[in-house]
Amino acid sequence: METQAIDHAALLPLYLAAATAAAALFAGRFAKAAAMAGLAASGSAAVWLAFGPTRETFAVGEWHSFAADDASMGLAALFAGITVLVAAISGSRESEYFFLLAISASGGIALASSRDLITLIVALETLTVPLYLLVAKPGRAGAEAGVTFLIASITASSTALMGAALLYAAGGSVHFAALSEDLDGADTRLVAAGTALLLGGLAFKLAAAPLHSWAPLVLERAPLPIATYLASASKLGGAVAVVWVVHFALAPSAGTVAGIVLAGIAVASIAVGNVGALVQRRTVGVLAWSGIAHAGYVLAPLGALSAATGRDGEAAAASAALAYAVFFVLMEAGAFASLTSMREHDGGAIADLGGLFRAAPRASTVFVIAVIGLAGLPPALAGTFAKIAVLEWLASSAVWLAVVVVAGAVVGLAYYLPLARTVLVSRGGEGAKDRYGLAVLAIGAALVAVSLAPQAVLEFTSFSQ
Template identity: 80%
Template sequence: MESQSIDHAALLPLYLAAATAAVALFAGRAAKAATMIGLAASGAAAIWLAAGPTRRTFAVDDWFSFTADETAMGLAALFAALTLLVAAISGRTESEYLFLLAVSAAGGITLASSRDLITLIVAVETLTVPLYVLVARPGRDGAEAGVTFLIASITASATALMGAALLYSAAGTVHFAGLAPALAEAHTGLVAAGTALLLGGLAFKLAAAPLHSWAPLVLERAPLPIATYLASASKLGGAIAVIWVVHFGLAAGAGAEAGLVLAVLAVASIAVGNIGALVQRRTVGLLAWSGIAHAGYVLAPLAALSTASGRENPAAAASAALAYAVFFVLLEAGAFASLTAVRDDGGRIDELGGLWRAAPGPATVLLISVIGLAGLPPALAGTFAKVAILEWLASAALWMAIVVVAGAVVGLAYYLRLARTVLLGEGARARPRFTVAVLAAGLVLAAASLAPGLVLEFTSMSQ
């Protein structure tokens, strides 16, 4: 029997992330240094691969399960960078903590390159399962958050698996390259049911409504560094999973069904997230609820597939959604990291009054992140994120563009309230920590604002 050839170079970032996890578990006091070095090496390997030709491995006929192209490797580098940031702001931690972080990062790196349903779902679970333990910090609140996250995640995973099984039965393959054309000729009811279940289950990872209720509770009660990871790397994983399934697997054969499901999820998320954020008085709660609205903005370009004009260019929809997701998670990571630098918990919004005078560095990064999430200059990363999706929606689904603009206008109310408190309020006291990590996050946000073309280029799905 001829053995399948494997391109080990394509798997190098994954190998390095997995090796980092193994070393961290047994490194003792050197675990943090080993984790930082290993994740940096994994990210560097991904950037090196992104600059070269596309590599593919694990082939079945002409279909591949793992692809290392510019987009996938750019996202792999982003997963490594986000995990590196979380490790840096976690302070003194146990080896097991760093092991779980590195395992989750390995899942994210695999997810970015996955090109079949099995690889994608396994990668999503590898990204998510370590978080069950990391969320459950000692104490009643941590245990409650961990159990809530566990039960909701298992339910969503079972739903996604059922959807994947139905699509497999309809198409006879799990590879995206074979799934897309086969679904066009499959039983319509079977395709619709499979699409709804799969996308609904995966939307949980993005905290999209109506599978959103876990996010505010878990983010508020998890340690702030883990909340940072949940709000950035974990949500990026959910966005990639949905975009990959829609773009590679469904757009050609089930575009209308997928678009209808995503339209419902997008509108519900924008409405629920903004309403929930408006009434929040706690900082993490506000960011958690507004993150639900941003999940709707990520899904909005894909929802345009429900219209005939939207289905004419599904690659543009996927590119707009992915670009928004990348800008969003960078801003979320900046907001949570700067908050971690000045507090052990999120606290109330009014407790951040005058933070800009008490801790200028972290407060500046927090302001840039919050203003960017509102979509306003000078934090141009958020502005370009909104432009990326509105430019597409204006020509493909004008009604959805109106929903996004309305949601963004509502978002100004709570984001500007938070920014005003940080800048002009009084009473905040802080002893900043993790200065290097927070400033590094701020520099990345500045780079994304000054050179958004770099993000738009590697998130383009037309390459």
Template identity: 75%
Template sequence: MHAQTIDHVALLPLYLAAAAAVAALFAGRFAGAVAMIGLAASAAAAVWVGFGPTRETFAVGQWHSFVADDAAMGAAALFASLTVLVAAVSGRKTPEYCFLLAVSAAGGIALAGSRDLVTLIVALETLTVPLYVLVARPGREGAEAGVTFLIASVTASATALMGAALLYAASGTVHFAGLAEGLGGAPAGLVAAGVALVLGGLAFKLAAVPLHAWAPPVLERAPLPVAAYLASASKLGGAVAVIWVVHFALAQEAGLAAGIVLSVLAVGSIAVGNVAALVQRRTVALLAWSGIAHAGYVLAPLAALATAAGRSDAEAASAAAFAYAVFFVLLEAGAFASLTAVRGEDGDGGAVADLGGLWRSAPGRAAVLLVAVVGLAGLPPALAGTFAKVAVLEWLAGSAVWLAVVVAAGAVVGLGYYLPLARTVLLGRGPAAAKGRFPVAVLAIGAVLVAISLAPQAVLEFTALSR
């Protein structure tokens, strides 16, 4: 009987995240500190592994189910770091809360290294399932948010699993490398159906249209720290899942089918998200709807796989999508962390008008919120958002001009709601006294946003993908 060898070094970040979850469950009043220390160690281990040679484990012949390369370990470190930020702005929470948060982070780390459909979907569910409980704030609205998220997520997962079954039937394998080789001779209808179901199910995690309806009500009704996690780490999970499947499994032989599906998702998300965000008057609702538009920007480079130019340069398309996802989730994390520091971990986002006077009453938190909002708009001096949009538009301009026009138009429409929000924070008048705490956490994410604005090449380098 042949036993698989396991590369424990490749799995070290996952081991540390899982250990943090278990330790937090039994740590009592120190659960938050234990979870943050364990997840910080996991992020450091991911960076250490990423700087070394590429590691592969769980082999089936020449294919592997888990790969620890630069991009995977960079994504794993980002999952762990975002979870540390959310734990920091959550205040003193129960051991169960910290356990669920750390388990979700472990799912994200496993997702980052996954290289087959089964591992990817199981990891994505591990990332998502704890959130069913975390979003349920006490009271009727919280219960409705939890049930809404549960029903929508289970439906999307079943859809993705059905698609995975069809792709397995078409190729005889679930490994990405095997799918890339085996789909070429399969029936076109079977491949197209499998691709549509898999990408549709995974796009739910990104809240891409038409699978977006859960996001605004769930984010509004969830506690602000959990909303921050949904808008950052959970969205990163959806982006990584879609990018990994398209890049490693579908780009070569199923590029046209994937491109058509992703084009519909991208254009619909940009249009619906931007138009809906224009009429929002509550802060979290505005960020939730704009996040749907940003999901379209992430998917746009992958959608260009429908063109001949896109299929011949799939690595650049995937790198542009991944870079945008990283910039986007960091900016969203900054926006929600600063909002939590203003409203308190048990508050809600409130109305946009309520942020008037924030610059005078809490300039530090207002500055981080301004950097995040201006970055999401893609404007300087918050250059992180500028570089994110340039990375996407630069690639689209040479492969799918019509999509570049859609992305550019969406960015212009976005100014219609981001700039009034920034103006309210900076110049508005009102009683926006800060009710929250967490100055260290807000300062940390603010420093990260400044760092990636000054050195965006650091992000662009680790988001470069290869096969």
């Protein structure tokens, strides 16, 4: 009997993340240190692999289910790094808390390297399922957040599974490389239905409209460290899943269908997210609703696939979407982590941000940099380059979508700039502290680094190399 060869080196980051989860569960009072050290090692292994040749494993003929290339390993390191940040700002918690965080990070690391529908969906659920427990802090509000997230997630997962089943029926394979070839001659109605259901279900993880309503409620009622994880790592998982399916499996065979579906989701998300953010009076509410709009900006380049011609155009769209997602989650992580450092238990009303620059200068500086970046303005150039990456592609393929993105970004100034102004100018700040200084400074340094050297992000997210 022929046995399947396994490249254990390609799986090293996943092995280390899974081992970290087991260690955290039994480490007792040292669970936090074990989780942070183990995930840091996992991220370091991913960076090491990224500088080496591409590795692929779990082969069926010429197709592989797991790949360790530059983009995958860069994303794996990002998943691990965000989880270390969340662990650092979580304070003293039970060992089960860090066990669940590490399990979720393992799902994200596996997702980054997935190259078939089964691996992708299982990895995405591994990323998501631990969050059902983590969002449900004690009390009625926490229970409502957990149940809401559970029901919405199960509905979206069922939708995505149905879409994957239809695509399997149409193409006869679950491997992305096989589907990209076999869907060309498949029944167009079956491909269209499968594409719409799969992408619609996966868009839930990004909190994209119309499956967006869970995000504001859950983010406001979850503990702030977990809100940080949901707004960054969880959304990165959704973005990676959508980009992987579109780039590796659907295009160019189903590019037109995918483009129509994603264009509709992108426009709806930008409109709903901006309108919702404009009427918010609480800080987390603004960040949660604006995150829905940013999901639309992530999907907008993929929404132009109906205008793309050939594989090169599709690769540029996928690169732009993934680059925006990376910039976006870094800025979201910076905003929520610094808010956690200053407020710890509750983001509070926008008016409560007054005086924080005097009371907590380090954390408030990172918060302002992140918020200005989310607005797409200098000197926080990470957000500026994120918008440029998207608009550069849209300007040559779908000008109308570029206009929608620009209009949404302009509306965003109406709620991002008051956040920054309140922190810097208004009085108050009673009870604010600069907690978790090293963690906040680390994410602040990351934001400065990608602002000064955006090409590093653009290179590892490029599919045209």
